[in-house]
Amino acid sequence: MIRRQLLAAALGAGLLLAPLSSALAWENExxxxxxxxxxxxxxxxxxxxxxxxxxxxxxxxxxxxxxxxxxxxxxxxxxxxxxxxxxxxxxxxxxxxxxxxxxxxxxxxxxxxxxxxxxxxxxxxxxxxxxxxxxxxxxxxxxxxxxxxxxxxxPDGIDVNYYYAAFLEDEGRKNEAREHAQRAVDGTAREDRQASDEALREEARALLSRL
Known part of the structure; x- marks a missing residue:
């Protein structure tokens, strides 16, 4: 009886852990x-x-x-x-x-x-x-x-403000483009996207100087 209860508990735990393990696997990937x-x-x-x-x-x-x-x-x-x-x-x-x-x-x-x-x-x-x-x-x-x-x-994302500024420049909305380019320059880089955010900050500086 005790062995059956232990087996049932182990199987139940396995069913609960399987989706969690699957989620962790794709998160790591x-x-x-x-x-x-x-x-x-x-x-x-x-x-x-x-x-x-x-x-x-x-x-x-x-x-x-x-x-x-x-x-x-x-x-x-x-x-x-x-x-x-x-x-x-x-x-x-x-x-x-x-x-x-x-x-x-x-x-x-x-x-x-x-x-x-x-x-x-x-x-x-x-x-x-x-x-x-x-x-x-x-x-x-x-x-x-x-x-x-x-x-x-x-609202303070470097990426969204840079790409939106570039869009606004193409649309001829230079004042708005300048505002968002400045927000991109002043934004905080994300820890998990630091290299790409810093590269976009440099592009935003170039865009701002052009505007």
Whole structure:
């Protein structure tokens, strides 16, 4: 009797621990993807990044497929594939941009905060930079909505303020662009994104001096 009770308790604990172990596994893998993405974007030369991002995107896609209900793997798949799109050209770049957009939009259905706003920042940049219809999906109104949502979540973020400032410059709204470029310069880098945030701070300084 006691042995059966112990066995039942052990099985019950196993059922409780299995989802937790699974979550921890993908969290560790997301962290590894994030760190490698940082290294590729801040340390590799321009000509080397495309191949590295392609491999990293394939890894992120496999993680998404293994964890279909988790938002964070989708967010990082979208961020990585958006970076991959930037390194490509022509239809290949547009295909990667569409893949990134779809992943990020699925992610915010699961997590309305979009990974502390990161999904919205990347979506804003994608809608800003993609060509418009009928070739692509670019749309200035949608881009601005995405940036505004990111600002609601993280108003002092270096990334959102820099990309929004660049968008505003393209729209001819220079006073607003100057304000957000300054906010990017003054922003606090995130501990887990320090290298890429500091790189964007430098770009924001350059943008501010140009404005």
């Amino acid at each position: 997301v962290e590894a993807l994030k760190q490698r993405w940082e290294q590729i974007n801040t340390r590799q030369a321009e000509g080397q990044r495309r191949g590295s991002l392609k491999s990293l995107s394939e890894e992120a896609e496999r993680l998404v497929q293994a964890n279909p209900g988790a938002a964070q793997p989708l967010i990082w798949y979208g961020i990585i594939e958006a970076s991959h799109a930037r390194e490509r050209s022509g239809l290949g770049a547009l295909g990667s941009a569409r893949t990134a957009r779809d992943a990020l939009e699925r992610a915010i259905e699961l997590d309305p905060q979009g990974g502390n706003g990161s999904a919205y920042v990347t979506l804003g940049a994608l809608y800003d930079r993609a060509p418009g219809r009928p070739i692509g999906f670019g749309n200035s109104d949608t881009a601005e909505r995405m940036f505004q949502r990111a600002l609601e979540i993280r």
